[in-house]
Amino acid sequence: MGMGIGHRLHGDGRAFITVMILTLGGGLFLLKDRKGVHLYMGILLNIFGTLIMMLANSWVSFMMSPSGVDQKGAFIGTAIDALLNPLWIPLAMHRMMGNIAFGGFIAGAYAAVKFIGAKTDEERAHYDWMGYISNFVGIAGLLPLPFAGYYFGREVYSNSAVMGNNMMGGDFSWTFIMQAMLVGSLFLISNYYLWSGMGRIPGAERYRGYIKFLLAIIVISFAIWLTPHNLPLTGEEVGQMGGSQYHPTLKYLGLMPAKNAVVNFIILSTFFSFLLYKRGNKGKTIPVSQQGRTPKIVLSIIGLLCLWLVGQYAVYLYGLDPKELDLPPDRAGYFRTVGTLLFINCAAIIIAIALTLKDKGIIAQYLYIGVTGFNVTLFLGVYGFVVMEKASPFLRNIAVSQFTQLISCLILVTTIDSFLFKNAESMGEMKWGKMSIRSQYALLVLCIVITLNMGLMGFIRSGLRTDWHIYGVLKDASEWAYTPSNYTMTQMVGSAAIVFLVTGDLLLRGRI
Amino acid sequence: MGKALLKVFVFMIVLVTIFLWVGHTITAMTGGERKSQAIVGINPEAGEAIFWGKGRCSTCHSIGDKGSAVRCPNLGVFGEKFTLPIGLRAAERAKEREQQTGKPYTAVDYLLECVGNPSAYVVEGYKNEMPTVYAPPISLTLDEVKAVISYLQSQGGEVNIEAISNPPGEGKNLLNRIAAAVSA
Numbered sequence: 001m002g003m004g005i006g007h008r009l010h011g012d013g014r015a016f017i018t019v020m021i022l023t024l025g026g027g028l029f030l031l032k033d034r035k036g037v038h039l040y041m042g043i044l045l046n047i048f049g050t051l052i053m054m055l056a057n058s059w060v061s062f063m064m065s066p067s068g069v070d071q072k073g074a075f076i077g078t079a080i081d082a083l084l085n086p087l088w089i090p091l092a093m094h095r096m097m098g099n100i101a102f103g104g105f106i107a108g109a110y111a112a113v114k115f116i117g118a119k120t121d122e123e124r125a126h127y128d129w130m131g132y133i134s135n136f137v138g139i140a141g142l143l144p145l146p147f148a149g150y151y152f153g154r155e156v157y158s159n160s161a162v163m164g165n166n167m168m169g170g171d172f173s174w175t176f177i178m179q180a181m182l183v184g185s186l187f188l189i190s191n192y193y194l195w196s197g198m199g200r201i202p203g204a205e206r207y208r209g210y211i212k213f214l215l216a217i218i219v220i221s222f223a224i225w226l227t228p229h230n231l232p233l234t235g236e237e238v239g240q241m242g243g244s245q246y247h248p249t250l251k252y253l254g255l256m257p258a259k260n261a262v263v264n265f266i267i268l269s270t271f272f273s274f275l276l277y278k279r280g281n282k283g284k285t286i287p288v289s290q291q292g293r294t295p296k297i298v299l300s301i302i303g304l305l306c307l308w309l310v311g312q313y314a315v316y317l318y319g320l321d322p323k324e325l326d327l328p329p330d331r332a333g334y335f336r337t338v339g340t341l342l343f344i345n346c347a348a349i350i351i352a353i354a355l356t357l358k359d360k361g362i363i364a365q366y367l368y369i370g371v372t373g374f375n376v377t378l379f380l381g382v383y384g385f386v387v388m389e390k391a392s393p394f395l396r397n398i399a400v401s402q403f404t405q406l407i408s409c410l411i412l413v414t415t416i417d418s419f420l421f422k423n424a425e426s427m428g429e430m431k432w433g434k435m436s437i438r439s440q441y442a443l444l445v446l447c448i449v450i451t452l453n454m455g456l457m458g459f460i461r462s463g464l465r466t467d468w469h470i471y472g473v474l475k476d477a478s479e480w481a482y483t484p485s486n487y488t489m490t491q492m493v494g495s496a497a498i499v500f501l502v503t504g505d506l507l508l509r510g511r512i
Numbered sequence: 513m514g515k516a517l518l519k520v521f522v523f524m525i526v527l528v529t530i531f532l533w534v535g536h537t538i539t540a541m542t543g544g545e546r547k548s549q550a551i552v553g554i555n556p557e558a559g560e561a562i563f564w565g566k567g568r569c570s571t572c573h574s575i576g577d578k579g580s581a582v583r584c585p586n587l588g589v590f591g592e593k594f595t596l597p598i599g600l601r602a603a604e605r606a607k608e609r610e611q612q613t614g615k616p617y618t619a620v621d622y623l624l625e626c627v628g629n630p631s632a633y634v635v636e637g638y639k640n641e642m643p644t645v646y647a648p649p650i651s652l653t654l655d656e657v658k659a660v661i662s663y664l665q666s667q668g669g670e671v672n673i674e675a676i677s678n679p680p681g682e683g684k685n686l687l688n689r690i691a692a693a694v695s696a
Contacts, residue, residue, distance in 0.1 A: 174542055
């Protein structure tokens with residue numbers, strides 16, 4: 001047996017730690033001048049910060065998924081056994097992504113406060129720029145966050161079905177509706193900030209026409225995301241609906257297939273907003289075919305990565321034995337339908353790359369976004385209901401197939417975009433400072449909402465242990481062993497958020 | 513700058529107040545604050561409290577229109593798939609189990625099997641994922657298991673506490689198995 005922990009880590013842990021080591025090593029190439037040293041110090045700070053966070057995570061994740069414990073609950077392992085508990089890495093990934101978004105929105109709020117109080121145009125320009133960069137960082141963390149959350153949730157479920165079911169369908173189902181309100185607001189408001197920001201970008205008026213459609217998509221998707229399955233109604237209201245707690249139409253919107261479809265649609269729409277924002281002042285572009293070998297090499301590598309990402313799951317679904325999901329053999333047809341859809345997505349990847357290399361990158365982007373949007377939202381959104389009726393256990397695989405296609409879309413379209421607009425002519429300088437005060441309040445909302453959301457998610461994560469200090473091992477036998485209500489949660493989290501934000505402000509201004 | 517900070521502070525308080533209002537409204541809509549309750553006795557009332565509370569049965573099972581879980585079979589009358597409530601359905605399933613195993617089964621035996629050894633019979637279209645409810649983290653006691661079964665019997669069937677405590681057929685072995693696991 002080796003001395004290290006590497007051989008005992010799961011694939012996710014190895015990948016996570018490898019990314020940190022590669023960042024640490026790759027950052028050495030920055031050490032050319034003072035600016036490079038400054039940047040590398042930032043990388044070191046983040047790596048050490050992440051390691052400290054992971055150490056603290058191990059305590060709470062051990063309480064949720066204890067390892068190194070025998071059947072009677074006695075600890076028989078080592079500190080390493082306890083550290084390598086099943087939820088350690090999924091929690092670390094979720095928190096790291098969350099912290100990126102959190103950091104971005106906190107810095108954005110600082111910039112917004114300074115902008116609102118600015119006396120000169122120079123000050124406004126500076127803090128507008130800071131808000132822009134901070135929002136960029138915040139959104140970069142926000143877009144992949146639902147994937148990390150899904151992965152963490154899936155691992156929670158895999159570790160304990162009781163805990164997993166309690167999370168989404170038990171004590172915390174309404175807390176998750178509140179979480180959807182907060183996360184939906186984050187997406188809506190961050191989009192609003194992007195659209196406001198287009199006013200200061202010369203040339204961005206070309207894309208204004210898209211905004212109303214994006215707004216409609218996001219608002220409708222948000223409404224669907226918030227719709228509960230069974231409505232809390234009065235006796236009279238239940239009577240008016242024929243004695244059922246379920247609304248004849250709305251009940252479908254409260255189920256997972258609808259929710260997964262709209263969450264994917266919100267992410268895709270935000271990503272599209274972001275693309276428009278990025279290309280706002282880009283004029284004449286340099287054709288990809290005239291950019292040498294780099295686009296061919298990079299697009300081929302990224303294309304292969306995306307093909308692997310989507311294709312491996314298509315192959316898996318084609319070979320999946322219904323028995324593994326406790327389903328009769330004739331249900332394999334459902335797996336193959338989704339597998340075929342993934343193969344269609346693979347074909348779209350190949351066509352998109354070919355089109356880009358033939359200088360039709362914009363069409364390539366629309367094609368791949370269109371295919372992905374159709375697959376993950378329309379087709380799988382509707383097909384999810386069929387699967388729910390006929391092969392319910394397969395529903396989780398549908399969610400994975402949606403996520404793999406969406407991730408692939410984000411990666412490939414971003415790569416195509418970087419070559420499409422590489423060294424493109426500028427249609428004018430950004431007019432820093434030409435932002436409305438309303439947009440600065442949008443940055444403040446993002447900061448306050450993400451702070452509240454972090455507290456709410458902490459309540460869910462900790463509350464999932466219900467009446468156990470250490471889940472399934474050490475019971476809380478006191479009279480306090482109950483789950484506080486959502487109202488108590490909002491009181492606690494709201495107070496903590498106010499204390500945090502006020503203290504943070506005083507610290508930043510050197511008052512304490 | 514002071515005026516700007518004041519505006520921002522007021523804005524933050526407004527947002528947090530909205531957050532509190534949402535929490536308050538949702539709590540009021542969903543039945544208010546619920547603290548742990550001592551549940552005693554082997555009867556359908558105690559079983560109902562366990563089913564919708566400590567036992568966490570309702571995170572996966574609904575009963576007719578009550579509850580919203582769809583992960584596992586509905587235990588009431590619901591759609592074309594579930595035309596009988598579990599109290600009556602258990603008698604039908606008992607016949608099926610008798611044919612499958614060649615052992616004598618009553619409705620109580622079937623219900624005890626559902627709780628004591630859920631993987632023995634999995635309803636078509638659903639996954640074999642029911643946890644052992646008499647082991648951590650749910651940890652129901654033997655009396656609590658019996659109370660839940662009496663509640664399930666009360667869904668369209670006849671409640672028979674004596675039959676639950678002294679099941680006539682295969683249920684006896686299952687009851688012993690649960691009792692041994694609980695006392696371990």
